[in-house]
Amino acid sequence: MALSSVTRRIDDTAEGRNKPTVITTGLPGIDKFLAGGLRPGQLAVLAARPGYGKSAAALCMARAAAEAGFPTLVVSLEMTADENAERLLAAATSVPLPRLRDANLTPEQTDQITAEMEPSGLAGLPLYVCDQGGLSDSALADLVRTAADRHGVKFVACDYLQLLRGDDAGMKRYQQVGASSRAMKALAKETGVAFLCLAQLNREVENREGGKPRPSDLRDSGEIEQDADVILLLQPLDDDPKLRVHRVDCHVAKQRNGATGTVELDYVRFLTKFEPRSVDR
Template sequence: MNDAARKLAPLAKDQADQHYREAPNNLEAEQALLGAILVNNDAFYRVSDFLKPVHLFEPLHRRIFEVAGDIIRMGKTANPVTIKTFLKADEKVGDLTVAQYLARLAAEAVSIINAEDYGRAIYDLALRRSLITIGEDMVNIAYDAPLDMPPQSQIEDAERRLFELAETGRYDGGFQSFSDAVTLAIDMAATAKDRDGHLSGISTGIHSLDGKMGGLQRSDLIILAGRPGMGKTSLATNIAYNIAAAYEPEVQPDGSFKARNGGVVGFYSLEMSSEQLATRIISEQTEVSSSKIRRGDISEADFEKLVACSMMMQKVPLYIDQTGGISIAQLAARARRLKRQRGLDVLVVDYVQLMTGSKKSGENRVQEITEITTGLKALGKELNVPIIALSQLSRAVESREDKRPQLSDLRESGSIEQDADVVLFVFREEYYVKNMEPRDEFDPKYEEWKMQMEKVKGTADVIIAKQRHGPTGTVKLAFQSEFTRFSDLADSSFTQYEH
C-alpha cells in the first residue's frame, strides 16, 4: 500500500463510520418508562406535562404511549389487556406479537420512582434529534444556495425553528389534537378566574377598557390608530407601563417564570428615543409636566419626586428598542431573543408605517404594509403574546364634518383591518374644539364654544371598531394632556360594561 492510500484508509473508515451514525435514542429507557406506566398508571402523570408521543423514537412505542395516555385521561386503567385492542394485532416485534411485547414490558418494569428520569432522558434525546434535523437542513440549504432563500432568510428561518424548539420541544408546528386545544381553553378560564379583575387576557390597567376587551388576549394583533395629536403613543405607553408595573412572576415546575399578573413588555419605539419615552412615563407617574422636565423648570420637591419615581421604575420589566426603520424580520428576531433571555408577555410597536418590509415589496407600499401586518400577526401567534401595533390614519378624517375615525381611514392598506383581531381608535374631541376657538372673546359664538369646550375638556374616546371576540363600542376615558395620562373617568366607570 503506497503512502497516499495509507493516509486515505483511516479517512475512508471515518467517513464510513459517519455514514452509519444512528440518531440519538434510548430504546431501553422507552421500554422502562412504558413498563412503569403499564404497571402503575400514576407514572404517566409524572411525565405527561413535558413528554408527548412524538418525543419517543420507536413508532410502536409512540403508539403505546399515545393510547395509554388517552385511556388514563378518560379515568380508565391502561394495562397490556386494555391497550392491545387499540394496536394492530398482526404487528410483530422480532418474534413477539404486540400482545406478548406489552406483557413483556409490564413484566420487566422497574420502579415507578424512576419514571420521570426516563421521561427526561427520552425528551432530551428527542431534542437532540430535532437539533440534528435543523442542523442538517441548514447545511444542505447553505450548500444548495437556492435563489428563493438568500442567507439572511435562512438565518431567520433557522432562528425561528430553534426558538420553537426551545419553547415547545418541537418545531414542526403541525396539527394539534382537539383534546389539547380544549385543555388549553380550560386552563385559560382557570387563569382568568384566579387573576386580578377576572380577565382572560392581560389587564391594560384601565378598567373600563378591560371591561370591553377582557384584557389583551394572547396572540392577538391589536391595532391602535389615531390622527397626530390624539395621544395614541401616550395610550400605548400608559398601557405598557401599567402592565410592566403590575408584573408578578410565578415559578413553573421546570424552573421558568410565568406572569401571574401584569407581564414583561417589549416596546419598539421607532419614532421617539428611549429617553423621550422614559420622560413621558416619569411625567405620567409623578404628575410633573413633561415640558417642565425637559426645560429643567422644576422645584427641589418635584426633583426628589422624579428621583424616587426613577428608582422604582428601574425594577419594572419594560424593555425599549429605539431602532428606527426596523424590518419585520429584525423585529421578530429581537422579540424571540427577548423572550428567551428575559421573558415576554406583551409587545408594542410604535408605529407600523415606520417599519420596513423586505426588498421584494419595496416598490409597492401597500404590499409592504400587508407584509408587515401579516408578519406581526404570525409573530404574535409564534410567541403567544398580544401585539399592540400603532398605526396612522389617513387625512380623510380632517375633511369630514364628523372627525370620528372609521375602519376605512386606516392608512395604506386594507390588510391592517383584515389582520387585526382588535382595532382601537383614539379620538379626542377636545383637540378639534380647541382649534375652533373664536379669536374675539366678545364674539357671540364664544360662549357657545366655551360651553362645548367645558363638556369635552379632559376626556378622550377609545372607539373599539373591531373585535373578534367581544363587542364593539366606545369607552370614555379621562385624559390629562400635561402628564400625557389616560385613566378611567370617575363618574362613568360603571357604565362602560353595558353594551
C-alpha cells in the same frame, strides 16, 4: 386545541393553578370591553391621526402591563428612549413634561422623580425600550423573539406600523404595510406575546361629519383591518391646544371575539397620560 383541553385550562385557571394571562391596558373601560385586557397571540391595533395621543396611550398600557408583572417591550421607531422615559416619568409623577425636559423642578418634584428611579419605582419595572429606527419586518421579529426568550416578554407595543420597512423593497407602499401587518400577527402567534401596534389614520376622517373614525380609515392598507384581532380608534372631541385636559373617545371598533363600543377617556396632554373620563373636568 381540543375542547377537553380548553375545559381543562378553564378549570385550572378557576382553581388557581394557572397564572392569569390577560394583560391589562390600565384603562378599566377598555379592559371591560376586552374581558380583562389583551391576550397572548393577539394583534391589537391602536390608531389615531398624528398628534392625537396614540403614543401616550401605548406607553400608559405598557406601564400598566409592567406594573401587573408582565415583562414588556416598547419598540419606538419614532421617539428616542430618552423621550419615552420622559413621558413615562411625567405620567408616573404628575410632573408636567415641559418641566421635566427643562429640568425646571421644585424640590418636591425632584424627590418624586428620584423615587421613580429607585428599584421600587418605574426604574424597577420589567419594561424595556428599543429605539432603533428603520427596523425591517425580519429585524423586528428577531428583536421580539430575543426579548421573549431572554426576558420573558409577554407584551409588545410597536410605535408605529407605517414606519416599519418591508423586507421586499420592490413592493408598493400598500403591499409593504400589508406584509408588515401580516408579519406582526404571525409573530404574536409564534411567540405568544400580546402585540399592540400603533397606526395612523387617513386624513379624510378629519373632514367627515362627526369625525368618528372607522377601521377602513387605517392608512396605507386594508389588510391591517383584516389581520387585527382588536382595533382601537382614538377620536379627539376637542382640539384647543390651550386645554390641559382633552376629551377623547376610544372606539373599540373591532374585536374578533367580543363586543364593540366606545370608551370615554381624558387625555392629560401635559402629563402624556390617559385616564377614565371625569365628570368634574
